[in-house]
Structure formats: C-alpha cells, structure tokens
Amino acid sequence: MIKLNVHNETSRLRAVVLGTAISNGSTPTIEEAYDPKSIEHIKAGTYPLEKDMVLEMEALAKVFEKHSVKVYRPEVIEDCNQIFARDIAFVIGDKLIKSNILPDREKEIDAIQYIIDEISPENIISTTDDVHFEGGDVMLWNDYIFIGTYKGKDYSDIITARTNMKGVEFIRNLFPNKIVKEFDLSKSNTVARDNALHLDCCFQPVGKDKAIIHKEGFTSEQDYNYLVNLFGKxxxxxxxxxEMYYMFSNVFSISEEVVVSEKNFTRLNNWLRECGLTVEEVPYAEIAKQEGLLRCSTLPLIRD
Known part of the structure; x- marks a missing residue:
C-alpha cells in the first residue's frame, strides 16, 4: 500500500507520479488548445514535438533516480497528452483529491488507476461537477494551503480559469485545521504574458523560507502583500x-536543499545557488510551450 504524506512543497521527496510524453498525439488545432501560449506556438509552427518532450521528461526521471525517488508513470493512452500529472489529482496530507478537470481529459485519471488502487479507499476524495480545482492551483506550506482561483463573473467563459470558489470552500471544509488562503489570479484567454494559468505559474516556495513570485500574476495587491508579509520581501x-511566460516559478523541489530547474533559467538558478541550494538543471523548454513546466508534470505522493 502507498501511505500518502505531503504537507509542503519542499520536504524530502520519496515517491512521485511523473507524467509521460509518449504517444502524445498530433499538434492540436487552435480550437483544441486550452491556453494562449499553446495557441501562440500552434500558429507559429513551433509547437513541441513528441520526441523532444520525451527526452526532456527522461532527463527529469534520471534526476529522480539519482536522488532515490520512487517514480510512477501513467499507463500510456494512445494519442493523448499525459504530461501534466499535477492537473488530474493532488495530495494534501494523507488524502488524494481527484480534480474536476476539463471533460476531454478525464481519461488521464484512469491511466493512474493502478496507483490509486494502492491507496486506502477512505483516502481518495472525489467531488461533484460544480466543484473545480486543478493541482497547479493548490500549494501546501505546512499550516497553510494556498489556492489560486478566479473570482470574475465570466468564470465559465475563461478557459484558463481552472479553480472556482466552490473548489476553495471544498478544500477549506475538508481541512478545517489548515489556514486556507485563496488568491485571485490574472487570467487571459488570448495573451500568454498576461495569463497566470495556475498559482504555480506566478508563485512557489523553495528551500526552507524562500519563494519565487510574479507580482502581476495576482489581481489584488493585497494578495501579493499577504505573501510578502508571510515570507519577507x-x-x-x-x-x-x-520570466513568468517562460515558467520561472514552475520549478520542482526534491528537498529543502535540492531544486530541479530549467537549464536556461540563468538568473533564477544563480539566485537559488546563492541561497545555498543545489540546482539540478534539466532541459524543459519544449514542454514549457504548453504553459506548464516541472511542477505541472509531477504529482508528489510521499514527502518526509
């Protein structure tokens, strides 16, 4: 049996689900794309190729192997984009919460059913269709659960809005002992540089007390200030x-001492090293073209 245990973003990682780029399907049409950055690359003819994304994910898998992390992969569904494991489910404490994701993507959860079967059934949480959240919007920081959301009345028209206030309330009720703080994110269906698809596209803790942040990703200065006060400027x-567009905040921590980052993020990687962290650099620039990076393609199951 898998004993789930995740309370923050940076404790020592023991087991993780890493998505797969195998049999990723052909380049989507503009109508099939879910975010403005993918649309940009489809129009420009620079949408990433399966062979390049497979190599990038293997580089990440090798880093996990090096650090003795148990890696689970989804079963391959033919012609299906299964890279972003974070979207389909996430773990808080000892609970695995299934996301209500875009209807076209529901079969992705079936591909990790063999892992779910190893988890005690009372620790698997599902919700009703009106409750929306994706793992990229849910971030754990010990006593805190940070949740990215979108509060606009046009929520249903915004394809980049993935977590609603009902989702926030659901998690608040599920974890009454946690401080659940939601953040209203800046969204755009059309301009990638103005769109914070998930909370981890504009914020993420690293190490013991540090974090990466993009101020304009938050619609309210109050929300941004909340994090400044909590972490210290x-x-x-x-x-x-x-840098947000290239997904600088979407790195992934193996421990409080080790962060996996994209090899082109020179300014960030230098800062992380100045903070005393070991930076494992991997190529992930092709995957980034789909508005997702390292955190998006991982679903941690066990951290110490």
Missing part, C-alpha cells in the same frame, strides 16, 4: 512578465 525572488 528579502526571501522572495521577483520574476518579470517574460
């Missing part, structure tokens, strides 16, 4: 609109 690495 000197502990925050501020990223620009371009």
């Amino acid at each position: 000197e502990n925050l690495f501020h990223i620009s609109k371009d």
Whole structure:
C-alpha cells in the first residue's frame, strides 16, 4: 500500500507520479488548445514535438533516480497528452483529491488507476461537477494551503480559469485545521504574458523560507502583500512578465536543499545557488510551450 504524506512543497521527496510524453498525439488545432501560449506556438509552427518532450521528461526521471525517488508513470493512452500529472489529482496530507478537470481529459485519471488502487479507499476524495480545482492551483506550506482561483463573473467563459470558489470552500471544509488562503489570479484567454494559468505559474516556495513570485500574476495587491508579509520581501525572488511566460516559478523541489530547474533559467538558478541550494538543471523548454513546466508534470505522493 502507498501511505500518502505531503504537507509542503519542499520536504524530502520519496515517491512521485511523473507524467509521460509518449504517444502524445498530433499538434492540436487552435480550437483544441486550452491556453494562449499553446495557441501562440500552434500558429507559429513551433509547437513541441513528441520526441523532444520525451527526452526532456527522461532527463527529469534520471534526476529522480539519482536522488532515490520512487517514480510512477501513467499507463500510456494512445494519442493523448499525459504530461501534466499535477492537473488530474493532488495530495494534501494523507488524502488524494481527484480534480474536476476539463471533460476531454478525464481519461488521464484512469491511466493512474493502478496507483490509486494502492491507496486506502477512505483516502481518495472525489467531488461533484460544480466543484473545480486543478493541482497547479493548490500549494501546501505546512499550516497553510494556498489556492489560486478566479473570482470574475465570466468564470465559465475563461478557459484558463481552472479553480472556482466552490473548489476553495471544498478544500477549506475538508481541512478545517489548515489556514486556507485563496488568491485571485490574472487570467487571459488570448495573451500568454498576461495569463497566470495556475498559482504555480506566478508563485512557489523553495528551500526552507524562500519563494519565487510574479507580482502581476495576482489581481489584488493585497494578495501579493499577504505573501510578502508571510515570507519577507528579502526571501522572495521577483520574476518579470517574460520570466513568468517562460515558467520561472514552475520549478520542482526534491528537498529543502535540492531544486530541479530549467537549464536556461540563468538568473533564477544563480539566485537559488546563492541561497545555498543545489540546482539540478534539466532541459524543459519544449514542454514549457504548453504553459506548464516541472511542477505541472509531477504529482508528489510521499514527502518526509
């Protein structure tokens, strides 16, 4: 049996689900794309190729192997994009919560059923269709659960809005002993540089007390200030609109000492090293074209 245990983003990782790029399907049409960045690359003819994304994911798998992390992979569904494991489910404490994701993607959860079968049934949580959340919007920080959401009245028209206030309330009720804080994120269906698809596209803790943040990703300055007050301005690495676009905040921690980052993120990687962290650099720039990076393609099951 798998004994789930995740309470933050940076404790020592023991087991993780890593998505797969095998049999990823052909380049989607503009109508089939879910976010403005993918649309940009479809139009430009630069949408990532399966062979390149497979190599990128293997590089990440090798880093996990090096650090003795148990890696589970989804069963391969033919012609299906299964890279972003974080979207389909997430773990809080000892509970695995299934996301209500875009209807076209529901079969992705079936591909990890063999893992779910190893988890005690009372620890598997499902919700009703009106409750929306995806793992990229849910971030654990010990006593805190940070949740990215979208509060606009046009929620149903915004394809990049993935977590609603009903989702926030559901998690608040499920974990009454946690401080659940939601953040209203900046969304755009059409302009990638103005779109924070998930909370981890504009914020993520690293190490013991540091975090990466993009101020403009939050619609309310109050929400941004909440994090500044919690972490301290000197502990925050501020990223620009371009750096958010390239997914600088979507790194992934193996422990409080080790972070996996994209090899082109020179400014960030230098800062992480200055903070005393070991940075494992991998190529992930092709996967980034789909508005997702390292955190998006991983689903941690066990951290110490």
